Amino acid sequence: MDNENKLYETYSGLMKIKGQCGCKLIDELNMSELTLRQIEYIKRIGKYEYITISRLAEILKLSKPSITEMVKKFIKLDCVYKRQCKEDGRVQYIFLTERGKSIASFEDLKTKSLVDKMIKSLDENEINVLINILLKIKE
Incomplete structure (x- = not known):
């Protein structure tokens, strides 16, 4: 698998996790109504x-x-x-x-939930590397 496909699959997986965080929040806030x-x-x-x-x-x-x-x-x-x-x-x-x-800040809460999951999964060095990579993309 080439790098473009790996990146696509990895990013898609990350967005799936963010979606799962969103589903959990929807349940917690009873937003389905x-x-x-x-x-x-x-x-x-x-x-x-x-x-x-x-x-x-x-x-x-x-x-x-x-x-x-x-x-x-x-x-x-x-x-x-x-x-x-x-x-x-x-x-x-x-x-x-x-x-x-x-509810009004749902998107921010969903992103925060994903970030919390990342912090629990990565050590401090990995978090710093990820921040630097994301900063490069943001520019």
Whole structure:
């Protein structure tokens, strides 16, 4: 087998492990009850320090009633919570729960899980060699 095929097979194996890490996280976070679109909406909510249903509807280009129903579902699933504005009691902000924050940062958590697996499998010298190799590729 030539080097290109070896590299391909090795990299594919590494991505398979990353996928397995992702599957484990999906189970841990019970994300199977969410659609990909809903996960994207949770990520969007997480990008804002303070966001209202009206503003979220504008951003997502959806109706306020649709967003209201979505937020109700997310509250039931412990992904978001609402808090009333101290200055204007009519305004409610939407915030991510800890579970919602984990879902919003799913890709980072998946990568961290893979890196943790690498750290457990490699000694310090091997980790340094791998870092140097990856830095070369990044440039």
